[in-house]
Amino acid sequence: MRSPEEIAGYFDGLEFVEPDLVDVTEWRPEPGDAKPAQRLDNLIGLARKP
Numbered sequence: 001m002r003s004p005e006e007i008a009g010y011f012d013g014l015e016f017v018e019p020d021l022v023d024v025t026e027w028r029p030e031p032g033d034a035k036p037a038q039r040l041d042n043l044i045g046l047a048r049k050p
Contacts, residue, residue: 007043014047021045 008021019028024044025036 001041004043007045011045011047013049015050017046017048019046 021043023039024042025040027044
C-alpha cells in the first residue's frame with residue numbers, strides 16, 4: 001500500500017486537474033448521487049503538463 005503522498009509523487013512535474021487525486025468512490029459523481037458507505041482506499045488522479 002502506498003500513501004496518498006507517495007502516489008502524488010508519480011505526478012511530479014504535472015498539474016492536477018479537477019477532481020485532483022481522490023478515492024475512486026469520489027471520482028466525478030453524478031449530481032444527486034449518494035456518498036458511498038465506505039471508501040475503497042484506491043486512489044485515482046488526473047493531471048496534465050503545465
